[in-house]
Amino acid sequence: MARKAAIVGGGVIGGGWTARFLLNGWDVGVFDPDPQAERKISEVLANARAALPALSDVPMPPEGKLTFHGTIGEAVEGAEYVQESVSERIELKHRVYAQLQQANPGVLIGSSTSGFKATDLQQGSPAPENIIVAHPFNPVYLLPLSEISGSEKNTEATVQKTVQIMKDIGMFPLVIRHEIDAFIGNRFLEAVWREALWMLKDGIATTEEIDEAIRMGFGLRWGQMGLFETYRIAGGEAGMKHFMAQFGPALKWPWTKLMDVPEFNDELVELVSSQSDAQSGMYSIRELERIRDQNLVGFLRSLKDRNWGAGKVLREHDEARAAAFHAEMQKGIDTGPKAAPLVMAQMQVLPGWIDYNGHMTESRYYFANSETVDNFLRLIGAGMDYVAAGQSFYSAETHIRHLGEAKLGDRIRGELQIISADEKRFRSFVRIMKDDECVATIEQVCLHVDMKAGKSSRAAPEVWAKLQAIAEAHASLPLPEGAGRAVGQKR
Amino acid sequence: MARKAAIVGGGVIGGGWTARFLLNGWDVGVFDPDPQAERKISEVLANARAALPALSDVPMPPEGKLTFHGTIGEAVEGAEYVQESVSERIELKHRVYAQLQQANPGVLIGSSTSGFKATDLQQGSPAPENIIVAHPFNPVYLLPLSEISGSEKNTEATVQKTVQIMKDIGMFPLVIRHEIDAFIGNRFLEAVWREALWMLKDGIATTEEIDEAIRMGFGLRWGQMGLFETYRIAGGEAGMKHFMAQFGPALKWPWTKLMDVPEFNDELVELVSSQSDAQSGMYSIRELERIRDQNLVGFLRSLKDRNWGAGKVLREHDEARAAAFHAEMQKGIDTGPKAAPLVMAQMQVLPGWIDYNGHMTESRYYFANSETVDNFLRLIGAGMDYVAAGQSFYSAETHIRHLGEAKLGDRIRGELQIISADEKRFRSFVRIMKDDECVATIEQVCLHVDMKAGKSSRAAPEVWAKLQAIAEAHASLPLPEGAGRAVGQKR
Structure with a gap:
């Protein structure tokens, strides 16, 4: 069952938190008396959906369920965490906490405040230890920083629980060692x-x-x-x-x-x-937001390439989610592969992927194929560890047909079919799909290589066993249209 | 003849300026009495060579000539601009300016000072109007900002000349309207x-x-x-x-x-x-420098993709240089194309291009092909303007063979041969070369498309004329080994 967060206060910051939790697979219950809250949050969410998944190299989990509630009590029902982002008025915050703690005693409450210390926030609460500062930066769905600041009333366990929840939604929790105004x-x-x-x-x-x-x-x-x-x-x-x-x-x-x-x-x-x-x-504010988000995606992606700073946070978050994703895929293989192409990658066309025509640039189709094949290699046990141990599959040659167009923001997936395989090579046929439309096909031969010897070699037995099982299951599929074509050959 | 700049003071900042001028094709004469100056500058230069060209999508001009001199007078001989980056001691700077202005009266002097105003720097000079602040940020060879701050003694012409020189070396000159300490x-x-x-x-x-x-x-x-x-x-x-x-x-x-x-x-x-x-x-300082540079290249490249902020500066700088590059290529075509593949792109393997094996990632070979073909399209008059007017060449299918490996920092070039062409399509064969080694070949069919009608069409007559001339010249070349292959076909 999905985990649940409650969001109290649905402005730009509350909306950003909502998006971050939802897109990371949490259910979210929102309370905000503003009649515009639903519209405002849906706008932030639209921005977040266009940007956050672009940072991920692992398919995003299914989005959580978003609900709006008329009372704080309903919103917090079943929640393990609350993010409070109401106006910076201390008496308002105290009222909100009282209602939250009455409806859901023991729930952990993080505040987005930039003006109050945890000590201020905790005053008058029957359970001050469950109230802590978790101060984010706009846009919350992209910037990883969350400043965690507690008072002496917060236990280490509460701090660590907050830290873990922040990590679970891909943030970088920075625990501040002394309570100060305005944090860092x-x-x-x-x-x-x-x-x-x-x-x-x-x-x-x-x-x-x-x-x-x-x-x-x-x-x-x-x-x-x-x-x-x-x-x-x-x-x-x-x-x-x-x-x-x-x-x-x-x-x-x-x-x-x-x-x-x-x-x-x-x-x-x-x-x-x-x-x-x-x-x-x-520029309208909406346009500026989109420009900002795309710039931030560019920065964050380039840091991710280098495994540095905020990019390291993204990689770690991916790794945590990749394990779950691959375990799920693995189950399908272990119970016997099916005679159907494997959906090995889900991607979104990013700002840096389009050409001056506004279409996904040609080399990105090859990139989409590489993502698909890389995930397949992980599936058969020939991922990073295998490479680190000195063996790898290298692509020898590739044939790409451009059949349609993908545009900025389109979601595409890579479906892989094994056409033939032996212990030293395999031939794959990948369809890049946009909904039901095949926008490109990529046929490829990959050779198994002993990297130290620098020459072709046999795959490890356990890798070959998995590859073989999939190849046998796929043998009953028809040869795809276009397989075996040379460039410029008549149809 | 190359333009010449003199650099007085060869620390990290002076070295950064040296690199920026040199890599932009200027000759540079350096004066620094420090016996370590040559070593220090060569280290900054090595960093710059590994990073600055990675921001360019146009081949860099030939590097200027770097000379070291025993006197200020020799260093400034024939220079149109001096960048002074000596220690922040006003009497030292005054001495340096006196020698510069004696040896080369009328030379424009920009100071890297962060502590003195132009008014301070100009004191006692016979030609105060030629001394101005041009304050950069480290690393000078990557960050575009140069704060230009003059006093009332500088004429508008002097300010504009400084601005133009900064633009010529790819910087973003920010003219500060009032003299203040520490600029902005x-x-x-x-x-x-x-x-x-x-x-x-x-x-x-x-x-x-x-x-x-x-x-x-x-x-x-x-x-x-x-x-x-x-x-x-x-x-x-x-x-x-x-x-x-x-x-x-x-x-x-x-x-x-x-x-x-x-x-x-x-x-x-x-x-x-x-x-x-x-x-x-x-990390050693050298390692930190390289990490920083690669991160900055990533940020700057992603801003360039979006034509935003510092990325806009890069694009404008490219455009200025592209005009000269293409004029040069055009001359070769106008005098009658030769029966030899066209060297249409020169690139360097960037940090974001390598995979976990440390090799240039597969999809980047396709990217290198696209760069090569795009430059070719520009050459035959089917560049951005042609696309804006509603016509374009779309690639229909592509065959790639991976024959060797390129690694981080390798310089590669794309050589293009036309195998066949008619008014509605051409078949190109691109070799990606690393020195004399062919690391990949890419064979491709591109169709001419009327973008509004959304279907194949004839190229404009002037485009077809150029394409045809090249195709005819290339017709006498042997069919490349590997052309016409299908994936997995026996050799």
């Missing part, structure tokens, strides 16, 4: 925000110039290493101490106006918003 | 640095936790949108004013310790450096 992330955001407001007010730079200064320079560094690791490099071979010695004195220089706070008045608001309109007004 | 970028870095030091000192978080808080959250946002555009989205449909109203009051909250500066003493230095060792000490 927002302290930096606040510092930069103040400095930026001064620059605007003093007419030094516009909102656009400030954004360019960030995203053309240090912003790119921070997305993958942060502050200290970046500076460690700047120190060069002499290291961090050298960097400190070099730049330490700047602390005393008059570089910043941070010692003072600009007056927050209508004039300042007008200045910022009119400049922001000039900079970004040509 | 470093003001933010300083604000964050102060807040970070407080957190460390107060034991709230370690260097590693702070880095995670940045790179798992807002750091990812900042690399592509910056501060204000991100907050514009956070304001939702109600926009920037709503965001300001919501978060403005936080300016008065006690979230930050920025009103005060932590004391800079040995204890603080020790705290930071020991935590940094624990966090990153398992």
Whole structure:
């Protein structure tokens, strides 16, 4: 049975949490008295569905069930976790917790607050140990950070349970060791925000110039290493101490106006918003969201390729889910393979996959085939471990037919049929399907290789046994139309 | 003749500038009295060579000539631009400028200073108008930002000349409208640095936790949108004013310790450096540099795919260089095509192209073919404009043979031979070459398509004329070994 989370407060943040839980297979019960809540959440969810699955190399679990409720009590029924994202008013939060804890005593409550400490949130609660801060960053369905901040009333077990739930939905829980206002992330955001407001007010730079200064320079560094690791490099071979010695004195220089706070008045608001309109007004907020999401997907995918930073979190999350997925597939094989092509991969056409025509670019069909074949190799026991031990299947040649078109956002799947196999090679025929339409076929011969010897060899007996069983089951399938074709051959 | 820049001061920053100019085809004369300068610059250059070309989709120009000189006078001879990156001591900078201006009166001098204003730098100079700030961010060969800051003594022409030189080497010049200490970028870095030091000192978080808080959250946002555009989205449909109203009051909250500066003493230095060792000490600085560069290449490439932010800068730089490259290729065609395969693409195996075996992943051979064919289409007049006007060549089927292996960093090229062509289709045979080794062949049939009608059609007469001329020239070439093969066919 699916696990269940309750979401109280369904704005941009609550909606983001809803999407993250749902797409990770949890059921979600939402409570928000705003009559617009359902519409707002469905919009966030649409964005999330177009972006989050693009980070996964393992088919997503079936989406959980989303329900909206008229009372907090109904929403929290059967939930093991609540994410509270209501307005930053402490008395409102206290009221919400009282109702949650009455309806579902013992439920764990994480708060999205960026203004209150756990100690503040826990006041007046009969079970303060079950209330903790889990502070995310927008968009919640893409950015992994969740700052976990408890008080001395939270047990280690509660903290660890929260950490585990965050990991289960693919987040990076950062446990903050001492209770402080604004946790860690927002302290930096606040510092930069103040400095930026001064620059605007003093007419030094516009909102656009400030954004360019960030995203053309240090912003790119921070997305993958942060502050200290970046500076460690700047120190060069002499290291961090050298960097400190070099730049330490700047602390005393008059570089910043941070010692003072600009007056927050209508004039300042007008200045910022009119400049922001000039900079970004040509895009609607929805468009900006989609642009942002696609950029973030690009960053996160490239970090995932490198197994670094946030990309490492994605890989670990995949690995946890891959085990379950492959166990499921394995069951099907162990009970005897069927005479039907194997659905070995499910993918979505990503922003980086399309060409200037707006279609999935040709080489991505080959990529889709590789994903399909790689999953098949894992299935027959010739995955990463097998490669690490020095054996592998290498593709020798490949024939691709382009029969249709896939477009941005389309969901496609790879279905694999074994045409022939022996102990040293197999010939596969993969159909890339978009719903019932076959958009491409890929026929391929893969050779088994002893990587150390650098030559063709026999597969390990247990791998061959699985391959053979599937090949025998598939032998009764008709030879696919187009198999055995050469390029340019008449039909 | 190549343009020439002089580099005075050859540390990490000077070395980064050297690399950027050289790889963009400029000759570079370096002056640095440090006996280690040549070694240091060659190390930065090695990093740059492994990363910067990976951002380009147009073959890089031939590298400029790098020379080291014993005097400033020799280094600046024949240079149209000087980048000064010596230590932050004003009397040293003044001395350097005096020698530069004596040896090459009228030469434009940009300073990498982060501490001095143009007014400070210009003092005592006979030609203050030729001295300006051009402040870069490390690594200079990858990050596009160059903050251009002049004083009232600089003419608009000088500012524009600096801007143009920065664009010529692929940077994003940001002209700062008023002279301020630390320009824009470093003001933010300083604000964050102060807040970070407080957190460390107060034991709230370690260097590693702070880095995670940045790179798992807002750091990812900042690399592509910056501060204000991100907050514009956070304001939702109600926009920037709503965001300001919501978060403005936080300016008065006690979230930050920025009103005060932590004391800079040995204890603080020790705290930071020991935590940094624990966090990153398992990597050498060189390793961290390579990891950083590969991450940045990933970010920048994904922004380039989306034509957004720093990726837009890359595209514009490519376009400027593509025009020259294609004009050169065109000359070869206009003077009558030769009976030899066309070298249509030069590429480098990028970090994102390799599989778990460490080899160039299969689908990237198809990608390399697509790059080759796309450049060919541009050559015969069927490029982006042709597609925009509603006509295109679509690939119908493709046969790939994997004959060898390319590894990370290998330079490969795509050589194209036309096997047959008529007005409605052509059959191409591409060899992917690594030096003299053919690592893959790709045979393909492309059909000419009227995109509106959605069906096969005749190519425009001027396109067909070029295609036909090349096809006729190639008709005398022998049919390549492997052409016409089907998958699994016996040799």
